[in-house]
Structure formats: structure tokens, C-alpha cells
Amino acid sequence: MSHKAQPIGVFDSGIGGMTVVRALMERSPFENIIYFGDTARTPYGVKSAETINHYSEEITRFLLNFDVKLLIIACNTMAAVAYETVKALSSVPVLEVIDAGARMAAQATRKKQVGVIGTPATVNSNVYARAIHRHDPSIRVFSQACPLFVPLVEEGWLDHQVTRLTAQEYMKPVLAEHIDTLVLGCTHYPLIKPLLQAVVGEEVFLVDSAEAMADITANLLTEMDLGNPQQSPPEYRFYVTDVPYRFQTIGERFLGRSIANINLAKL
Numbered sequence: 001m002s003h004k005a006q007p008i009g010v011f012d013s014g015i016g017g018m019t020v021v022r023a024l025m026e027r028s029p030f031e032n033i034i035y036f037g038d039t040a041r042t043p044y045g046v047k048s049a050e051t052i053n054h055y056s057e058e059i060t061r062f063l064l065n066f067d068v069k070l071l072i073i074a075c076n077t078m079a080a081v082a083y084e085t086v087k088a089l090s091s092v093p094v095l096e097v098i099d100a101g102a103r104m105a106a107q108a109t110r111k112k113q114v115g116v117i118g119t120p121a122t123v124n125s126n127v128y129a130r131a132i133h134r135h136d137p138s139i140r141v142f143s144q145a146c147p148l149f150v151p152l153v154e155e156g157w158l159d160h161q162v163t164r165l166t167a168q169e170y171m172k173p174v175l176a177e178h179i180d181t182l183v184l185g186c187t188h189y190p191l192i193k194p195l196l197q198a199v200v201g202e203e204v205f206l207v208d209s210a211e212a213m214a215d216i217t218a219n220l221l222t223e224m225d226l227g228n229p230q231q232s233p234p235e236y237r238f239y240v241t242d243v244p245y246r247f248q249t250i251g252e253r254f255l256g257r258s259i260a261n262i263n264l265a266k267l
């Protein structure tokens with residue numbers, strides 16, 4: 001296989017990272033992709049940094065065996081806590097969702113007041129604020145952990161009264177700071193984008209880190225002359241550590257298309 005035809009390895013704590021795969025498929029339609037979701041051990045967002053680092057190390061080793069040309073950490077929680085671990089192990093470039101979202105937020109904010117929502121592990125790490133400040137230190141960042149969103153999205157309650165009430169509650173302190181930009185700092189949140197937009201109001205710009213990630217990947221592939229030029233249909237392979245009940249339904253909702261080639265991974 002030529003270097004350019006080698007797959008991109010994308011990984012997540014479960015199936016949420018498929019929002020990133022979906023954006024990648026749309027933005028870079030000729031790329032071969034291997035997706036890894038740790039469905040047996042998800043969620044990571046409520047676990048300790050030590051455990052998240054240990055799991056991330058195992059997944060990185062697993063994907064490097066496939067001779068990937070690029071690794072993408074689709075999970076905000078892993079990117080926040082274990083980026084250095086993954087980078088130290090990897091022989092290929094590593095991209096992650098946080099810098100992608102931070103860059104977009106810094107460019108978008110006019111009032112220099114940015115909100116960030118994510119899992120408790122992501123918010124506690126303060127990584128988004130640091131990443132945004134690297135682009136513009138004068139921006140004020142207000143973070144809010146939203147642990148209930150992950151189960152609500154997986155339940156499929158994307159336009160449900162319970163999700164709306166939960167969002168209104170979580171958004172209260174962030175909106176009190178008069179933000180004009182809100183970073184959706186978790187794989188699951190792009191699925192409730194319309195609901196969140198209605199709760200925060202049309203004047204707040206929502207940063208979808210999956211889309212930001214897809215743009216940055218496409219640019220890097222061009223820069224490094226690593227894009228797959230082949231016009232034949234790309235190959236998509238999915239590895240998961242467990243195939244839970246309703247996996248297909250939930251996975252297809254995240255991906256926006258049907259999923260084939262699901263394999264059980266042994267780490």
C-alpha cells in the first residue's frame with residue numbers, strides 16, 4: 001500500500017467519535033479510515049487521569065499496528081488528559097479535537113467571552129482554556145461540565161424536553177457571562193446542536209469540534225502531501241471492545257449512515 005493510501009486511525013472512548021469520522025468522511029471522502037471505540041470501558045469522562053492515560057496508551061499501540069499514516073484523537077476527554085502520552089508513543093503525526101476547537105473559538109469570538117462545555121474530566125483539566133489562551137490570552141473562558149448530556153444523547157433524546165431542561169440548567173452560569181461563542185467540547189454534543197442553539201440563542205456561535213477537526217486534517221494532509229488521491233471507494237473499518245445492545249442504532253445515528261465491517265478488538 002502506498003503511503004498515501006494508508007488509513008487514518010481515529011479513536012474514541014466509545015461511539016461518540018463517529019461524529020468526527022462523519023465530518024472526516026464528508027471533508028476527505030477518499031481517505032481510508034480505521035475507527036477504534038472502547039465501548040467496553042466507556043465513558044471515560046468521569047474516570048481518573050491515570051486510567052484515561054493507561055487506556056489511551058493501549059489504544060494507540062493497537063492502532064499503530066495497522067500502519068496508520070495519521071492518528072486522530074476524536075475524544076475530547078482523551079485529548080484533554082492523554083495527548084502527551086499518545087504523542088510520545090506515536091511514530092506518525094497526532095491530531096486532536098481540542099486544539100481544533102480552540103483555534104476556531106479564538107477566531108470566532110468578537111466579545112472575547114467564550115464558553116466551553118464538556119465532560120468533568122475535560123473541564124477539570126482546563127486544557128481548553130489553555131489552548132484558547134495560546135491563540136489569544138485576552139479571551140475570557142467560562143467552562144461548564146455537562147455529564148448528563150452523554151447518556152441523554154446515547155438514549156436518542158436529541159430533541160426531548162428532558163434534554164432541553166437539562167441544557168437550560170447547565171447553560172445558566174455560562175450565559176450569565178455574556179458569551180458570544182460556545183465550544184461543544186465533547187464528541188456527543190454535535191448531535192444536540194439544534195437544541196443547544198435554541199437554548200443559548202442564535203447570537204451565540206457554536207463551535208463544532210468535529211467539523212474543526214475535519215478541516216485541520218484536510219489541511220495537514222495537503223501540507224504533508226499525504227492525501228489519498230485514489231478515486232475508488234474508501235475502506236472504513238470499525239473496531240470496538242464490546243458490541244453492546246443497540247450499538248448499530250446508536251452508531252448509525254452518530255455516523256449518519258449505515259455501518260458495516262464492525263470487528264471486536266482485543267487490546
Ligand code: DGL
Nearest residue numbers: 013043044045076077187
Ligand atoms: N468521548 C467523550 C468525550 O468526547 C465522551 C464520552 C465519555 O465520557 O467517554 O469527551
